[in-house]
Amino acid sequence: MAIRLDSRKDSFEADFQALLATKRETSEDVDAVVREIIADVRARGDAALYDYTKKFDRLDLTETGLAISAEEVDAAVASIDADTRAALTLARDRIAAHHGRQVPGDDRYKDSTGVELGSRWTAVESAGLYVPGGTAAYPSSVLMNAVPALVAGVKRIAMVVPTPDGVVNPLVLTAARLAGVSEIYRIGGAQAVAALAYGTETIKPVAKIVGPGNAFVAAAKRQVFGTVGIDMIAGPSEILVVADDGNDPAWIAADLLAQAEHDRSAQSILITDSSDFADAVEAAVADQLKTLPREEIASASWRDFGAIIVVDSLEDAPALVDRVAPEHLELAVADPEGLFAKITNAGAVFLGRHTPETIGDYVGGSNHVLPTARSARFSSGLSVLDFVKRTSILKCDPASLKTLSGAAVALAEAEGLHAHGRSVTIRLN
Amino acid sequence: MAIRLDSRKDSFEADFQALLATKRETSEDVDAVVREIIADVRARGDAALYDYTKKFDRLDLTETGLAISAEEVDAAVASIDADTRAALTLARDRIAAHHGRQVPGDDRYKDSTGVELGSRWTAVESAGLYVPGGTAAYPSSVLMNAVPALVAGVKRIAMVVPTPDGVVNPLVLTAARLAGVSEIYRIGGAQAVAALAYGTETIKPVAKIVGPGNAFVAAAKRQVFGTVGIDMIAGPSEILVVADDGNDPAWIAADLLAQAEHDRSAQSILITDSSDFADAVEAAVADQLKTLPREEIASASWRDFGAIIVVDSLEDAPALVDRVAPEHLELAVADPEGLFAKITNAGAVFLGRHTPETIGDYVGGSNHVLPTARSARFSSGLSVLDFVKRTSILKCDPASLKTLSGAAVALAEAEGLHAHGRSVTIRLN
Known part of the structure; x- marks a missing residue:
């Protein structure tokens, strides 16, 4: 059972503040270890990568080589079923089409004093993409991180992905091929981030590193920031659904569980103006959990971090939404556009009863790398803008x-x- | 004397790499102290601010109050001479006009599948501006940081500025008034950053903190990042001038010294295809230093970090410029546009023989907050984009x-x- 908040109760403001303050991550302090690993990769280059990979991934890179060859990628692409390959291709094409609209235009003009001013945008020379190994290796994330770089015009996209015990994920390699990734290395962890930032004998350094990872990867990205650019540090995923009682409770329950199944630290919040509807959604969640392969994860997320907020009127929702500043916002109400106009803080919005957030995860075309942990108050999802930089121009x-x-x-x-x-x-x- | 590099020498590549690797800052490790200060401000609020301000600025805030009142600002505005006020107003107007062109447009469309997609930009709700006290208190920087927020539509701009011994800088207060700053507090250091990030009884928290500061301020900004947004962490300023022998050496010397006088860690680099011209510039620098009020600072910067690179041909310049990725790039050559087209990494470019970088510092209209320490490879100067965020839209x-x-x-x-x-x-x- 998720917690229930009622806006008519005296305790509501305190309850809501407590919800906002909930910590969903215990950030391990791995800074010292990561500092050592980075220094070692800077000092010893490839040899350090070989050692760490043997230790952490039980893989001897002297046998496999650091790089995953084009032939291996060919084989991976051929190995996956045609439907999945077609779906990845559709996703790639839709992401490319949408992100193509984000390429910023140059500006150049002479003002009334005769001074010429302007802005010129150019792509970063190279980008590094970190892809986690194991269960969190999502081909969709490869597309979401690499396609904007490709669209921006980045000439060199280098990917790193750990392959514990030598196991590669053919879906990830296929996505990399589709997204124009030009180099792939079978390394992970802080050592992979260090290699991308500082270079080794085999790997040339990049200008910018993006992509999700564990605590070691996140700490490494923070430490190399300044030497290279980095994207945001992603926290656990979250959704806030605003729904009236004109919805089928089962649809809303499915949306809340789609978020909850990501991991135990994910958060799903429902805001509704009907406590009967809230009860019905809660029941539907319990019902759907029974048949969910990832029931254990989704149950834990819903139990520990799920919340249902019952408000007097949907008029009260925008102020609450802006304080949550959710990564994903679903507006399943009669007038989604009207409600959206009153809200400012959200990474991505899904409008109406027929736009489950899952569409945005895969094939909508917009990016699924979005600001978490209330950072939509001041930051945006990944876009072409993350792979370009602007030179301002003056001429007298x-x-x-x-x-x-x-x-x-x-x-x-x-x-x-x-x-x-x-x-x-x-x-x- | 600056160091001299010659592209025809065998040692050139090694010399150039050494130049790129030069450390111009010793980063004090103040993380632990800053962590304590932030925790204290979170725990004790205003009382902690009172204590730190008494200790570091020798000022009793119980007598003055935390806020600088509108009346104090009125008095400051009235106290400065009319020419300076007019110059600040012109700068404000030109910065506002140029930055007005940076406001990103929303996008909304239906694609061939019938899916609606879009991007909507909104201003951050509030911004905090850190302004250093003492000699580094530049009114121009107040304008450069606050005007883009104002243009972006940020409703609340809160400024913090330490006033050691109670001394306020009327130019800074005037710039704040002109730039639409809505609140000013007489605090500085890590405690001021903590107050902006977490709020106190008197100061409401902001969504984003910008502005330069010392090592304590920089460390505090890094530590509160995630709770709030921050701008870049600025390093010492730098200029790279590419000049042929069609220039008056005295003009180029003046430009190199304008950078060098900022501080001892500033860096001025000249690339030229004429060693006679290089000699003439070197002589002009020595000559001009004699009459410079900040001679000591400028001499130290030029001696320790200045460099003159003589190349065979200006054709060789773009590759070198891109590796330096300078904050400021002056192209004082016969065909500045042609040369600029071959360069990608620079924070700001100043085209032709009649565009000294100083114009960009004050009244050109472009921003003078620019990426330092080679970060122009992956980042851009401050702009309206730093005060807005994007919500991506999907509707099926x-x-x-x-x-x-x-x-x-x-x-x-x-x-x-x-x-x-x-x-x-x-x-x-």
């Missing part, structure tokens, strides 16, 4: 420089920066 | 859901996520 001629010179020199003098002023005045005749 | 109707259902369910099954599949199939009839 003698006349426009003269026009601006007085103010520039006045401010330089006010800040006590005389050489700044001189670089302007020396150009005036 | 029964028909388009059905169209995508097969592929979505195939991928959910391939990833072993049964509840994901069910949230789709349960909606099909």
Whole structure:
């Protein structure tokens, strides 16, 4: 059973604050270990990668080589069934089409003073994609991380993926092929992040590292940040569903469980204006859990972090949603557009009764790498913008420089920066 | 004397790599102290701010209050001379005009499957601006940090600025007024960052913190990242000037010194295809240093970190520039546009012989908060985009859901996520 909050109760504000403050992750302090691993990879390069991979993945890279060859990828692509390959291809095409609309345009203009200004966008030269091994190895995530880089025009996309005991995931390799990944290395953990950031004899360094990983990977990304760019540090996934009693409770229950089955730390929240509907959803969740292969995980998530908030009126929902700032927001109400217009903080919104969040996970075309843990208050999902950077442009001629010179020199003098002023005045005749 | 590199020498590649690897900052390890301060502010709120301010700034906030009042700001605005006020106003207006062009547009469309997709941008609800006290208190930086937030539509801009011994900088307060800052608090250091991130009795928390600061401020920003958004962590400033012998050496020397006078860790690099011109610039630097009020700082920077790189041909410059990835890039050559087209990594470019970088520091209109320490390889200067976030939008109707259902369910099954599949199939009839 999830916890139930009632907006008519006196304790509601305190209960809601407690819900917001719930910690769903115990962040292991692995900083010291990770620091050692990174230093070792910087010092010993490939040899360090060989040692760590033998130790953590029980794999001898001197036998397999560091890189996964094009032939291995060919074989993986051929090995998966045609329907799955077609589904991955459709997903790739839809993600590429949507992300193509995110490519920012350059700007260049001359203003009334005659000064030329502008912004020019260029792709980062290279990107590294971390892909977890084991059960969390999702081919859809490979597409979601690599396709925006491809669309941005990144020339070199290097992927790292641990292959414990040498086991590779053919779906992941197929997704990498479809997404234009140009190099794949069978390494993982902090050592893989270090290799991407600093390079080794075999692996050239990249400019930016993206992709999810465990505590070691997250700590390594934080530590190499500055040397390279990184994407956000992802926390456990979450959904907030706002639903009125015009929904089939079973549909909403299915949506809540789709989030809960991700992992024990996932969170599913329902906001509704009907306590009868809340009861019906709760019953449907219990019912559907019975036939779920990942019942144990989904039950734990729903029991420990699930919440149903009953409000007097859906008018009360937007303020609550903005405080939760959910990664995924489903608006299964009569007027989803009207409700959405009153909400500002959400990573992604799924509008109406016929848009389960799962569509966004796979084939909608939008990105499923989204801000977690309330960070939608200040950040956005992964996009083409994460793989480009902007150079701002200024160009004066003698006349426009003269026009601006007085103010520039006045401010330089006010800040006590005389050489700044001189670089302007020396150009005036 | 700056070091001299010659591209015709055998040692050039090694010399250039050594230049790139030069450390210009010793990063103090203040993490533990900062962690304590943040915990204390979270626990004790205003009382902790009072204690730290008494200790570090020798100021009793119980006498002055935490906030700087509107009347104090009025007095500051009235106290500065009219020319400086006019220059700040011109800068504000030009920054606002240029940044107005950066506001991203929403996108909404229906694709061929009938699925609606989109992106909606909204401003962060609130932003906190850190402004250093003492000599590094630049009114121009207040404008550069706050105006993009104002243009983005941020409703609440809270500023913190330490006032050691109670001394306020009227230029900084005037800039804050011009930039639409809505609250100002007389606090600084890690305690001010903690107050902005977590809030106290007097200060409401913000969603994003921007602005430069010392090692304590930088460490505090890193530690609160995730709870709030932060901008980049700025390193010492730098310029790379590419100049042919068609320039007056004195102009280029002035530009190199404008960077060098910022602080001892600043870096000025010249790339030229003429060793005679290099000699002339070196002589002009020595000459101009004699009359510079900040001679000591500029000399140290030029001596310790300055570099002149002589290349065979300007054709060799773009590859070197991209490896340096300078914060500021000046192209004082006959064909600046042609050269710029071959370069990708630079925070800001200043084109031609009549665009000293100082124009960009103050009144050009572009932002002077730019990526340092080679991070222009993967990041951009401060802009409106730093104060907005994007919600991605998906909307299916029964028909388009059905169209995508097969592929979505195939991928959910391939990833072993049964509840994901069910949230789709349960909606099909």
